[in-house]
Amino acid sequence: MKILLFGSGAREHALYETLKNSKLLGENDIYFAKTGAFAPFNVIEFCDYYELAKKARDIGINLLIVGPEAPLADGICDVFLKFKINVIGANSYWAQLESSKSFAKSFMKKFNIKTANYFLIEDISQIDGALLKFTNPPVIKADGLAQGKGVYLPKTFEEAKNVAKDFLGGKFGNSSKKIILEQRLFGRELSVFSLWDGKTLKSFSPACDFKKLLDDDKGENTGGMGSAYPCKLSDFELNEVNNYLKKLNDALSLSKADFCGVVYSGLMMCNEGLYVLEYNMRFGDPEIQSVLDNFCGDILDVFLKMVDGKLDEIDFKFKEEPSYCVVLASCGYPFSPQTGCEIFNLEAAKKYGVKVLLAGVKKLEGKYYTNGGRVLSLVKSGKNALLDIYKAAQEIKFDGKIYRKDIRLR
Ligand code: AMP
Numbered sequence: 001m002k003i004l005l006f007g008s009g010a011r012e013h014a015l016y017e018t019l020k021n022s023k024l025l026g027e028n029d030i031y032f033a034k035t036g037a038f039a040p041f042n043v044i045e046f047c048d049y050y051e052l053a054k055k056a057r058d059i060g061i062n063l064l065i066v067g068p069e070a071p072l073a074d075g076i077c078d079v080f081l082k083f084k085i086n087v088i089g090a091n092s093y094w095a096q097l098e099s100s101k102s103f104a105k106s107f108m109k110k111f112n113i114k115t116a117n118y119f120l121i122e123d124i125s126q127i128d129g130a131l132l133k134f135t136n137p138p139v140i141k142a143d144g145l146a147q148g149k150g151v152y153l154p155k156t157f158e159e160a161k162n163v164a165k166d167f168l169g170g171k172f173g174n175s176s177k178k179i180i181l182e183q184r185l186f187g188r189e190l191s192v193f194s195l196w197d198g199k200t201l202k203s204f205s206p207a208c209d210f211k212k213l214l215d216d217d218k219g220e221n222t223g224g225m226g227s228a229y230p231c232k233l234s235d236f237e238l239n240e241v242n243n244y245l246k247k248l249n250d251a252l253s254l255s256k257a258d259f260c261g262v263v264y265s266g267l268m269m270c271n272e273g274l275y276v277l278e279y280n281m282r283f284g285d286p287e288i289q290s291v292l293d294n295f296c297g298d299i300l301d302v303f304l305k306m307v308d309g310k311l312d313e314i315d316f317k318f319k320e321e322p323s324y325c326v327v328l329a330s331c332g333y334p335f336s337p338q339t340g341c342e343i344f345n346l347e348a349a350k351k352y353g354v355k356v357l358l359a360g361v362k363k364l365e366g367k368y369y370t371n372g373g374r375v376l377s378l379v380k381s382g383k384n385a386l387l388d389i390y391k392a393a394q395e396i397k398f399d400g401k402i403y404r405k406d407i408r409l410r
Pocket residue numbers: 116139141151153182183184185186189211221266277278
């Protein structure tokens with residue numbers, strides 16, 4: 001058994017740490033494409049997905065696991081399937097649930113899945129008329145992928161109009177040629193990761209992502225500054241989530257969704273019930289860092305059952321105590337993070353039993369340097385896990401280090 005892991009962030013590092021414990025793999029059986037500082041070995045270089053698939057076939061790789069969204073949207077899984085290599089990841093058609101907000105909205109509408117009211121706008125002349133339909137300034141969303149930056153929450157109608165114009169005018173190139181104006185919702189956000197094998201949907205409990213840059217949920221929206229798993233849920237909330245997942249299962253079944261991969265539902269629990277904010281077709285970062293740390297069992301076994309269409313035979317098991325992830329980021333994140341600073345004392349984490357997952361990190365001559373906005377994920381499970389994570393967070397040093405001090409179960 002040989003597998004290929006695609007992607008370079010802390011999410012992929014978490015997958016690697018989990019996969020390398022699999023009893024089904026030898027030490028040298030994991031290969032990497034577009035890898036990060038966590039695995040600079042067994043790397044397959046390529047110019048396009050055909051070349052990558054050809055090399056993977058020649059090496060004898062049996063399974064591709066795709067971390068990020070862009071290669072899914074670009075059809076990496078379609079190419080690997082042509083080469084008869086199994087994949088964990090949606091084909092380009094189903095990747096549209098993430099790569100096209102209008103595709104996702106139509107899917108939800110068709111299957112009666114509750115989501116915020118919206119208007120699809122393709123021309124600047126439509127903006128004024130659409131804005132009149134909202135009582136509060138709507139959320140502006142680029143239809144396509146925009147590296148997590150394509151959603152804007154304006155405070156006034158005037159700002160909404162300007163941002164809508166900016167998006168349509170090409171702020172995100174083709175990705176914002178179409179935009180969505182969407183009713184703003186208020187509530188608590190949950191991330192639910194589901195696995196789909198073409199017939200069966202199995203979901204992890206909701207995880208919480210701390211999206212805002214600063215403590216008390218203040219500051220800019222980010223890719224996520226920390227996570228905790230599992231979320232605390234009231235009976236009402238649990239019931240809403242379960243009803244929603246049943247609907248999602250039915251929607252995928254009725255659509256004969258022919259892919260084997262992840263569906264990540266970005267949900268908002270509002271007073272009047274649960275709404276879907278968005279779909280992603282990959283695991284969320286940093287939520288998956290906590291989820292995988294909490295997971296008991298062999299994740300590769302789960303993936304192999306998926307490609308055999310036997311996900312129904314799997315029962316997920318988790319630790320009794322929760323898991324946490326705190327992200328150490330570079331000052332200037334999310335807009336213009338400072339990079340190139342040396343990272344000191346990474347080994348402090350070991351002392352506290354904290355796992356360090358590398359994201360925006362570059363390794364040069366044995367030293368580690370910051371190389372992006374979110375630099376490290378510190379992960380641990382158990383009763384005193386948060387205390388230990390925060391001790392490590394303090395002792396690991398780099399210029400401009402920022403992190404939230406209020407990650408917790410909620
Ligand atoms: P999305 O990429 O659609 O999940 O949007 C990114 C973030 O923007 C979400 O995680 C929410 O925090 C926020 N957001 C998106 N849509 C809405 C909405 N309709 N109402 C309020 N906040 C939203």
